[in-house]
Amino acid sequence: MQKCNNCNFPFKWGKIYKSIMWFYKPIQCEQCGTAHTISFSSRFLASFMVLPIPIFGLILSPSENEYINVLIGICISFACSLLIPYFAKYENNT
Template sequence: MKLQKCNVCMHQFGWKKTYKSVFFKGWEMQCSKCETHYVLDLRSKWIFYFTPSLVIIALNNLFSFDFYITLFGTFFSLILISFLFPYVMKFSPDI
């Protein structure tokens, strides 16, 4: 897994910048070298929406015998998944 590069100048986006653009900046990002504007593509939005849902459903069925184990497992896995999102998310140039 690699972080995405700019299509124009081939500058690689940083993990921190990608993470912030996915969670805090409305799914928009701008290349720091050539100022090309990028938006999150539709496939990545679907991954963002449904991956946590599937994890929650799977963990609730797996650890349904103890509420606290389920709660801790769900919280821990969602944190872990959120740190991996910048490697999976793909941005496309805004036209």
């Protein structure tokens, strides 16, 4: 999990998750106040979490009901999004 690049203070999961949900809002370290922005590669990774919605809804179609297919896609996307804070990398905002 991401730590502060300046003082090594660990960021909480919820703080990172919230940052991603707010369109990659910068994170400020609670200890030293250094602002961190999400790296380009993490932003790229996070954008993949919406992919299961069209894949399950249109391509795989595991159920005959398209609403259920989309719902399955949304559930998988949501589960993936919960893991993003473990992979997301943040950089000093200088």
